[in-house]
Amino acid sequence: MLRSAFPLMFQFPHTKLPPIRPRPPPVRHYASPAAALPPPRPLPPASAYVHLPFCRKRCHYCDFPIVALGSSSPLPRGEVEDPRIADYVRLLLREVAATQPVSDDGVPLETIFFGGGTPSLVPPRLVAAVLDALRGKFGLSACPEVSIEMDPGTFDAAKLRDLVGVGVNRVSLGVQAFQEDLLRACGRAHGLQEVHEAVEIVTGCEGLQNWSMDLISSLPNQTEEMWEESLRCTIDARPTHVSVYDLQIEQGTKFGQIYTPGVFPLPSETDSANFYKIASKRLSEAGYTHYEISSYCKAGYECKHNVTYWQNRPFYAFGLGSASYINGVRFSRPRRMKGYADWVRKLEDGTWCHESSTPELKDMAMDSVMLSLRTAWGLDLHSFSKSFGKNLTQSLCNMYRPFVESGLLIAMDTERQVLQLSEFDSDLENKGATGSRVAFIRLSDPDGFLLSNELISLAFGIISP
Helix, strand or coil: CCCCCHHHCCCCCCCECCCCCCCCCCCCCCCCHHHHCCCCCCCCCCEEEEECCEECCCCCCCCCCCEECHHHCCCCCCCCCCHHHHHHHHHHHHHHHHCCCCCCCCCCEEEEEEECCCHHHCCHHHHHHHHHHHHHHHCEEEEEEEEEEECCCCCCHHHHHHHHHCCCCEEEEEEECCCHHHHHHHCCCCCHHHHHHHHHHHHCCCCCCEEEEEEEECCCCCCHHHHHHHHHHHHHHCCCEEEEEECCCCCCCHHHHHCCCCCCCCCCHHHHHHHHHHHHHHHHHCCCEEEECCEEECCCCCCHHHHHHHCCCCEEEECCCCEEEECCEEEECCCCHHHHHHHHHHHHHCCCCCCCCCCCHHHHHHHHHHHHCCECCCEEHHHHHHHHCHHHHHHHHHHHHHHHHHCCEEEECCCCCECCHHHHHHHHHHCCCCCCCCCEEEECCCHHHHCHHHHHHHHHHHHCC
16 A cells, blocks of 8 residues: 555655655764754654555555465455464564663653555454553553454455454555555455445444545556546545655655656656645535645544654654664664565574664755655744854745745744745845744645755755755
């Protein structure tokens, strides 16, 4: 499934969620007082990503670490239990047991995200076993958000009730398209009838109010009419959250072997941009808030787990190919099952040791800019200045001034009220002195979001020229 799942390799992100992080430039020190600032103190993790890699088949665009079960994949209710799933969950539980909590303060988990793969292929009793292990090791908050990715055709009403019964309270449904031809062209294991059945099951599940639907744009032979239809069907289904991903062609995938981005039958860059604008317009008209480049929600239904990523907060991760972010350092587990099993054994016997290193200030600054500008909340300039220095903050504002003038960037005060260019210029002249009115900058929707790669890359050039 296409996801914004940073914990899989910590690329930005798990799909073509612009911007894709460029390769870090050579190490250098700031030529400003920012170099003398100590790095911000890392917070203890309050989120956990759990990778359940099983799928019925590999989709043509997928380059994630998965295990394709083929024709032996479990029935929706889980009457036939594939031993590969049980073996993997046992290995996963061993990793959880061998992981030491970062904090002695007993900070409980506030969000858990079961990603994949197709986690809905895993029997509910095994999902419950993982939740019990996490609860026993780290504790859970009073009302944690527990999300699970589900594909049409891999669950029925009883299985979903069982998952809700063991603690799942948010579903991410991987629909991707409402056209049979497009689903087939992508290599999806489900068809349109299974999509409608899955939507009916999810909307009819007692005790489940929070659910998301995933769509993919820029698919082969996808037309504007098809995209409008998919958006209409999504809005009619009334999910509380919608994720809209633009297809990325990855090397090593079937699509990567036969297609070139921007070349027919893939849409042109202009068409892809138009798809994005249409989604922003239609979903906004339907009452969804565009709170992150690829994410829309009804009021109060942001994905709390993904907000952890956008706010650059730490998180645990468990399972094949997943990546944690702890104490300012990101590290990944092996992507192949044998390598992952060997890694877990080393973790258990104490022979694996992650090289601890103090994260470089410039990398932390780049992460802060990139992640913040993906969101409607934008970059908190006051906080950024405290962490990385006034000189760097001033340089960023000077560089972004033409884009504030053009409307691609929006400057806001502490109350998040939009400021005029003259007010932004006044702050620049005062060099961010005390009393500065400009507190946040954000990308405009949709035009600024569409140019996020370019605008964020310009910031990287300032942070690490």
